[in-house]
Amino acid sequence: MLDVVGVRKEFGTVIALRGVSLQFRPGEVHGLIGENGAGKSTLMKLLSGLEQPTVGEIRLDGTAVNLKGVQSAIDRGIVMIHQELNLVDDLSVAENVFLGREPRKGLAIDYAKMRTECAGLLEKVNAKFGPDTSVRGLSIADKQLVEIAKAISYDAKYLIMDEPTAVLTGPEVRSLFALIRDLKARNVSVVYISHLLPEILEISDRISVLRDGEFVGELDPKTSTPQILAESMVGRELGEVFPPLGARTSDEVVLEVTNLSTTPHNQPVSFQLRSGEILGMAGLIGAGRTEISEALAGFRKSTGQVKLAGEAIEKLSPSDRRKRGLVYVSEDRKGRGLHLTLAISENASLPTLADANRFRVNDTQVDSIANGWVEKLGIKTSNIHAPVKSLSGGNQQKVAIAKWLQCDPKVVIFDEPTRGVDVGAKREIYNLIVDLAKQGLAVILVSSELPEVIGLCHRVLVLRNGTCEAELAGDQLNEKTIMTSAAGLEKQA
Numbered sequence: 001m002l003d004v005v006g007v008r009k010e011f012g013t014v015i016a017l018r019g020v021s022l023q024f025r026p027g028e029v030h031g032l033i034g035e036n037g038a039g040k041s042t043l044m045k046l047l048s049g050l051e052q053p054t055v056g057e058i059r060l061d062g063t064a065v066n067l068k069g070v071q072s073a074i075d076r077g078i079v080m081i082h083q084e085l086n087l088v089d090d091l092s093v094a095e096n097v098f099l100g101r102e103p104r105k106g107l108a109i110d111y112a113k114m115r116t117e118c119a120g121l122l123e124k125v126n127a128k129f130g131p132d133t134s135v136r137g138l139s140i141a142d143k144q145l146v147e148i149a150k151a152i153s154y155d156a157k158y159l160i161m162d163e164p165t166a167v168l169t170g171p172e173v174r175s176l177f178a179l180i181r182d183l184k185a186r187n188v189s190v191v192y193i194s195h196l197l198p199e200i201l202e203i204s205d206r207i208s209v210l211r212d213g214e215f216v217g218e219l220d221p222k223t224s225t226p227q228i229l230a231e232s233m234v235g236r237e238l239g240e241v242f243p244p245l246g247a248r249t250s251d252e253v254v255l256e257v258t259n260l261s262t263t264p265h266n267q268p269v270s271f272q273l274r275s276g277e278i279l280g281m282a283g284l285i286g287a288g289r290t291e292i293s294e295a296l297a298g299f300r301k302s303t304g305q306v307k308l309a310g311e312a313i314e315k316l317s318p319s320d321r322r323k324r325g326l327v328y329v330s331e332d333r334k335g336r337g338l339h340l341t342l343a344i345s346e347n348a349s350l351p352t353l354a355d356a357n358r359f360r361v362n363d364t365q366v367d368s369i370a371n372g373w374v375e376k377l378g379i380k381t382s383n384i385h386a387p388v389k390s391l392s393g394g395n396q397q398k399v400a401i402a403k404w405l406q407c408d409p410k411v412v413i414f415d416e417p418t419r420g421v422d423v424g425a426k427r428e429i430y431n432l433i434v435d436l437a438k439q440g441l442a443v444i445l446v447s448s449e450l451p452e453v454i455g456l457c458h459r460v461l462v463l464r465n466g467t468c469e470a471e472l473a474g475d476q477l478n479e480k481t482i483m484t485s486a487a488g489l490e491k492q493a
Contacts, residue, residue, distance in 0.1 A: 394425025
């Protein structure tokens with residue numbers, strides 16, 4: 001039995017956990033939910049040895065343990081799979097799985113044994129690649145499977161999964177859930193953290209709710225609904241998830257894309273985007289949504305023509321496209337969207353800093369910009385000069401959005417804007433996107449969450465293998481039609 005008893009964690013004057021007590025039992029899936037900043041990540045860091053409690057105890061089978069470091073936790077059978085993948089791209093899958101603990105034959109690494117053992121682990125997670133595959137060439141979803149295989153290789157008794165399905169498709173989620181149920185049958189305790197509430201209900205035996213660093217209750221998934229979970233997280237009743245969309249504000253074509261292709265093998269994509277319109281891009285992982293978005297923003301080579309407000313921009317740099325009014329909010333906010341060690345104020349003003357400050361940074365202007373966006377977007381921080389990494393995921397995402405809205409764009413491309421964001425912050429981002437459209441901005445929304453695409457978009461392009469499989473609107477905007485098109489089943493029929 002793994003017990004958390006009266007744990008309090010302080011970071012200077014900030015109290016992240018306030019006397020939390022939880023129990024994790026063998027052979028069960030324990031769902032853990034809460035808004036960003038509720039204390040989930042801090043609690044998991046304590047369990048995985050990354051941090052130690054200020055007050056309280058962590059007990060294994062009734063005995064208090066001092067988890068000083070990750071290896072200390074692993075030695076006791078506690079393994080965490082982080083939301084941010086921790087792999088070495090230049091090594092093979094097998095080398096990543098056994099990094100730092102390679103099997104030996106004398107002084108030499110026993111590569112044959114390492115490959116054999118890794119192949120067995122990959123079979124357990126239903127991976128379609130082998131132990132000698134280079135990690136660099138894997139998709140994000142496949143890299144997630146490598147992380148899971150690595151965790152299983154430790155023979156974990158307690159496995160902590162933080163947002164494990166954030167980058168997985170429907171079939172991959174089913175495979176992961178089958179694996180979790182297999183681990184559960186082998187008496188492994190799985191701690192499952194996710195903002196996807198239907199998943200929490202499906203896979204969990206018990207669900208614990210954290211709010212503002214406190215344990216506020218336990219829910220039974222058999223008698224709960226996503227609405228009940230959401231309201232338990234935020235401590236208040238929630239109305240409709242998506243704000244009223246309203247009609248498109250204008251027929252003016254802001255963005256015209258003709259025969260755009262990111263690879264020589266794909267059929268080109270053509271579409272128009274109008275002022276005040278939210279155009280969705282749906283499709284399975286690998287369908288080409290991010291590739292097309294990056295091509296539009298100038299970050300990826302492509303062929304075809306792109307016109308912004310009637311002027312061709314396909315030969316312009318990303319910086320010049322930004323100045324003309326097209327910006328891209330990346331799906332990878334920590335890798336590409338933000339400079340985590342820089343201050344919130346510096347991140348918010350970074351894209352436009354050089355435009356008005358060629359020789360010296362105007363600190364007063366930078367602070368003014370940041371304070372404006374903190375107020376407009378409700379960014380929760382006590383200090384705009386704190387590093388952006390100190391913020392919760394939802395507030396980091398707001399900063400990533402603010403820096404591009406500061407550019408006064410005509411077209412905003414949102415790529416997975418609510419990935420890893422809690423239900424409260426999601427609603428705020430939904431409201432922001434709809435408000436931008438009502439103000440006349442043209443929006444492209446890329447999302448793997450079909451309810452978002454259906455609830456927020458006037459039209460949806462369904463992509464498959466880099467090309468447009470279908471364009472849907474009105475009554476056609478439903479999950480069945482989108483998934484049928486995304487899988488290519490409509491044309492087969």
